[in-house]
Amino acid sequence: MIPARFPVSAEDIDRVVAVFYAAIRRHEVLGPVFAAHVADWPTHEAKIAAFWRNAILYERSYDGSPMQAHMRAGNVEPPHFADWLMLFDETLRRTLPADVAAAWSDLAHRIGAGLRMGVENMRPAPGGRPPILR
Template sequence: MLARFDIAPDQIDRVVAVFYAAIRRHEVLGPVFARHVTDWPEHEEKIARFWRKAILYEPVYDGNPMRVHMAAGDVRPEHFAQWLALFDETLRRTLPPEPAAGWSALAHRIGRGLRMGVEDLRSPQPGPPVLR
């Protein structure tokens, strides 16, 4: 299976490292992550495996990001826009334009799904879901 876009595993590792260095300095997101991440190198390796699976289709990640974000309890829907803005900035600074754009589109698609899950958890609608 071909990768979603042209990128090497070491580039994924670099983006993840640069991004999480920025997260730790971020005034809103930094404290949220600090409450949940106790081992930054381990977290970064896990997230790099997530992206290698999502982009390169390597079978190296087995987790459930939706469950993790929903279980955290302090992840808010508005955090995703800030996370994506910081991630896009990291991609633009770290990668050539084409892989940066491809990865950004994928991150935004994943982010929309996670944000919707968190929104649903925060404001459940009464009754059964409307499926049409």
């Protein structure tokens, strides 16, 4: 059995996800972005909690592709990731011990950077042409 990346329980993950998505629903920019895609919040939160349990606890309970979901959404813009991470960091600080919050934040920022890059790379180049790479 692989040890967890840092000391957090499945219950901690569930709590962070619930608190975070309550904040997302109230957020003036991110709330509408999520509302356009999430009709069943408990199911969405369970799926995201499974994602984090996989990423942190190595549970293998998550089945999905965050990159594809974000690229398919159509209304996710690169600047949204800064707001997402700010809210997530705030949630971590409010709900977890400082060392655990910092470790999870580092992981979230690495994942967020990859997702943002994927969304940015899916945008058409100016003029609708691919960039010339020489």
